[in-house]
Amino acid sequence: MSSNQWEIGPIFRALMRNKVGAILIAIQIAVTMTIVVNSIFIILERATKIERESGIDEINSFYLTTTGFGSNFxxxxxxxxxxxxxxxxxxxxxxxxxxxxxxxxxxxxxxxxxxxxxxxxxxxxxxxxxxxxxxxxxxxxxxxxxxxxxxxxxxxxxxxxxxxxxxxxxxxxxxxxxxxxxxxxxxxxxxxxxxxxxxxxxxxxxxxxxxxxxxxxxxxxxxxxxxxxxxxxxxxxxxxxxxxxxxxxxxxxxxxxxxxQRIIRGMRTVQETRERSYRADTAMIKILSTTMIILTIVTGLGIVGLASFSVNRRKKQIGTRRALGASQQAIVRYFMLENFLISTVGVLLGAVLTVGLNMLLVNIFSLNALDWYFVPAGMLVLWLVGQIAVFGPAKKAANIPPALATRTV
Structure with a gap:
């Protein structure tokens, strides 16, 4: 049996037997990519907006208001x-x-x-x-x-x-x-x-x-x-x-x-004024950054959970492969490839959803259109997250001893 037959065939059949788990992870990856890519694009736009130079000496300047009163003012x-x-x-x-x-x-x-x-x-x-x-x-x-x-x-x-x-x-x-x-x-x-x-x-x-x-x-x-x-x-x-x-x-x-005959009020630095004016943009950056981190962690944990479940369910199968001569690297490659296939479905769906959400944001909130390179960059990042997340369970699977194949339940 060739390496390709061992990897692609069993992976596909295993995924078909556990379609719900694989589909849920693919959807999770797609949703994460959609939100993360659009969030990064919005964050970069907001950051660029905040960093625009006003043209004045903000660091060394302040202002105040005086209001007079009385008939002799x-x-x-x-x-x-x-x-x-x-x-x-x-x-x-x-x-x-x-x-x-x-x-x-x-x-x-x-x-x-x-x-x-x-x-x-x-x-x-x-x-x-x-x-x-x-x-x-x-x-x-x-x-x-x-x-x-x-x-x-x-x-x-x-x-x-x-x-x-x-x-x-x-x-x-x-x-x-x-x-x-x-x-x-x-x-x-x-x-x-x-x-x-x-x-x-x-x-x-x-x-x-x-x-x-x-x-x-x-x-x-x-x-x-x-x-x-x-x-x-x-x-x-x-x-x-x-x-x-x-x-x-x-x-x-x-x-x-x-x-x-007057009061002095509203003394404030220009830097403080700038921070107040961009407060909504700063808050948006913090909210989107937090959302991105949480989603990425949840997606990574989902991948780890699915891979760990798959390893535990197929311990005897893995032990049999080890007994037949499969190396630890082959076992790791098996699970890495399995995750890559699931992630590929997820990021392809995510690419469509990402563009669709951006078009919606452009029409409703008059945001700029997403630059083309954000989509492939997001796909690469989610692929990488998936490979990192599955590596631990894959190593655990590779350490299953061949003798496990001879044990009975």
């Missing part, structure tokens, strides 16, 4: 004095008043177009109101044009609806608005806000993200040269490297002492 003089105080504090690299914080989840947005009038193609963009210190405070890089001058900056009282004449926009927004020219040539071009109000592009910055991390146009951002004249103001402070935590309480105390 003057927003304009308060903002002027606050900025002078903060910028003169030891350890502060720069500071600005700003209407919103990148990656914070809340802010302002408007639509922009390259031609005036209704029904023209528009691009949405987040708006950050900053003064001439904005580029340095946010740690942005001007890659074309120039920064705002002090004379460009205006005060914006509450209720004002018009916009400044000059703006700075991101490279991505420049390329979206003017796809037919290089971003360098966008400097000096006119764009329109509110359908017909012109604004001259004074500069282009490399990158600064909008506040909304789930937005498709995350790098569509506009800087306007304005300081808000509101009762509630937000200050963004960039500290010298390594000085952030030390100067946070100093700034808070100095502002509280300088003006008793």
């Amino acid at each position: 003057d927003p304009k003089s308060t903002a002027t004095n606050d900025l002078e105080l903060i910028r003169s504090t030891a350890g502060v690299l720069d500071a600005i008043q700003i209407n919103a914080i990148p990656v914070s989840g809340g802010g302002w947005s408007m639509s922009f177009q390259t031609e005036p009038g209704e029904e023209k193609e528009t691009e949405g963009a987040a708006i950050y109101m900053v003064d001439e210190h904005g580029i340095n405070a946010l740690d942005l890089e001007v890659i074309a044009g120039e920064n705002f001058a002090a004379g460009d900056v205006r005060w914006r009282p509450a209720g004002v609806r018009d916009w400044p004449d000059n703006v700075i926009i991101t490279k991505v927004l420049a390329e979206s608005l003017f796809p037919d020219i290089g971003y360098q040539d966008v400097v000096g071009k006119t764009i329109y806000i509110q359908q017909n109000e012109p604004m001259i592009v004074k500069g282009i910055v490399d990158k600064i993200q909008a506040p909304w991390v789930g937005w498709d146009d995350l790098e569509h951002t506009v800087l306007t040269p304005e300081i808000t004249e509101f009762e509630s103001n937000r200050y963004y402070i960039r500290a010298q490297p390594g000085q952030r935590d030390a100067i946070m309480p100093i700034i808070e105390e100095a502002l509280a002492s300088s003006n008793k």
Whole structure:
């Protein structure tokens, strides 16, 4: 009897006699592959999303909000004095008043177009109101044009609806608005806000993200040269490297002492804000990772259980084969091949289910389509898990003595 006859024939007949166990393991492998492959794809997408650079100096920056009260509270003089105080504090690299914080989840947005009038193609963009210190405070890089001058900056009282004449926009927004020219040539071009109000592009910055991390146009951002004249103001402070935590309480105390007609609240680092904004993505990664580990372990244990049951049920058959001259390696190979055949059925079914689940996720949740190489990679991993799981029972079977064949029950 040849090696192939010994292995393939008996394996197939043995599986037919225990179809339920083999089918259950194959289905378990298929389900595990379906969930694991799609989970890995989602985890990688979420991790890539979390790791996107915001374009600002997150490590050394923090912000806080002041809210004035009382009939004598003057927003304009308060903002002027606050900025002078903060910028003169030891350890502060720069500071600005700003209407919103990148990656914070809340802010302002408007639509922009390259031609005036209704029904023209528009691009949405987040708006950050900053003064001439904005580029340095946010740690942005001007890659074309120039920064705002002090004379460009205006005060914006509450209720004002018009916009400044000059703006700075991101490279991505420049390329979206003017796809037919290089971003360098966008400097000096006119764009329109509110359908017909012109604004001259004074500069282009490399990158600064909008506040909304789930937005498709995350790098569509506009800087306007304005300081808000509101009762509630937000200050963004960039500290010298390594000085952030030390100067946070100093700034808070100095502002509280300088003006008793306001409260200081919401002081938070940009890193903490980023973590809060991506909390749902981080939780999803943890949940999917835990699910993957549990499923893989359960599948491995199922394979071990089926193989152990098969060994115990066929001890005399294995002893007979040993008595007829089968080597221990042949016995191990028998059970490894048996598991490989079961796993093959499972991963082939899993490949179909994996693609089907991904198509469902794409249609319902607008996720990206699964990259082709995830399916064969998942098949290889499940094959490997199966071979590792069955190796222990296979070694146990190989150690069954030939003398067992002569024993009676």
